[in-house]
Amino acid sequence: MPMELKTEKDGGAEMxxxxxxxxxxxxxxxxxxxxxxxxxxxxEVVQQPKEKISKKQVLSDKEQPSSxxxxxxxxxxxxxxxxxxxxxxILTALKKENVxxxxxxxxxxxxxxRKKDIKEAxxxxxxxxxxxxxxxAKRLYKDKQFIPEIEKESKLLNTxxxxxxxxxxxxxxxxxxxxxQVGQLKKDKYRLLDWNIxxxxxxxxxxxxxxxxxxxxxxxxxxxxxxxxxxxxxxDLLKAIPDLVKTIRAKGFELKPYFxxxxxxxxxxxxxxx
Ligand SMILES: [Zn+2]
Numbered sequence: 001m002p003m004e005l006k007t008e009k010d011g012g013a014e015m016x017x018x019x020x021x022x023x024x025x026x027x028x029x030x031x032x033x034x035x036x037x038x039x040x041x042x043x044e045v046v047q048q049p050k051e052k053i054s055k056k057q058v059l060s061d062k063e064q065p066s067s068x069x070x071x072x073x074x075x076x077x078x079x080x081x082x083x084x085x086x087x088x089x090i091l092t093a094l095k096k097e098n099v100x101x102x103x104x105x106x107x108x109x110x111x112x113x114r115k116k117d118i119k120e121a122x123x124x125x126x127x128x129x130x131x132x133x134x135x136x137a138k139r140l141y142k143d144k145q146f147i148p149e150i151e152k153e154s155k156l157l158n159t160x161x162x163x164x165x166x167x168x169x170x171x172x173x174x175x176x177x178x179x180x181q182v183g184q185l186k187k188d189k190y191r192l193l194d195w196n197i198x199x200x201x202x203x204x205x206x207x208x209x210x211x212x213x214x215x216x217x218x219x220x221x222x223x224x225x226x227x228x229x230x231x232x233x234x235x236d237l238l239k240a241i242p243d244l245v246k247t248i249r250a251k252g253f254e255l256k257p258y259f260x261x262x263x264x265x266x267x268x269x270x271x272x273x274x
Contacts, residue, residue, distance in 0.1 A: 075248050081105075082106070
């Protein structure tokens with residue numbers, strides 16, 4: 001009996017050992033599986049955004065022809081919503097940096113001395129574009145006054161510049177235009193230019209250096225396609241010009257004005273005829 005008891009005890013201890021070993025092996029397997037899956041997941045997290053950026057870049061490079069000129073990459077600085085009291089000083093600052101830009105002007109602001117500034121800008125080689133008379137979204141898009149306002153502004157600028165301006169930027173972007181308005185622009189041979197870098201200057205109001213570093217980051221996404229930078233005619237822009245120009249040039253871009261006969265088209269409608 002005592003022998004039997006001992007064997008039973010031994011058998012119990014043996015079972016316990018096997019149980020512990022099996023449990024340990026099982027735990028090890030679980031640890032390895034969990035470890036591998038965490039590792040793979042981490043890899044996914046790191047790789048996903050990279051893939052997204054590269055896909056997007058390939059897509060935009062295919063969609064838009066490169067406008068590089070003799071191997072040099074070109075960037076366009078487009079200055080919206082003037083003329084303002086800063087226009088004359090902005091022209092001086094651009095001259096100092098030997099930069100030509102593109103101004104999209106609001107017709108209702110073209111009064112008094114501003115007319116002289118516009119004339120001076122055009123004479124110095126900057127491009128002048130139309131940006132509607134009122135810049136009021138409801139009027140332009142809901143009340144369908146976009147085309148009449150562009151025609152009115154074109155006539156107004158013609159009296160100052162003695163040439164018919166055919167370059168247009170739709171306030172808030174061409175996405176707001178309906179098919180009739182796009183058709184009319186094309187029929188009248190206007191060139192519409194949207195943008196691919198929004199400086200988001202309104203977010204960095206009073207901090208021109210922040211706006212410059214934001215644009216610097218954005219420029220890293222442009223390998224082939226030309227950056228078209230949207231910026232507003234403000235005191236911040238005036239202060240930012242020296243650093244902004246230095247930053248854009250340091251990224252390998254040459255700054256040029258955009259005229260209506262440019263063979264590089266950029267519009268949110270993805271229309272090569274617009
Ligand atoms: Zn605007």
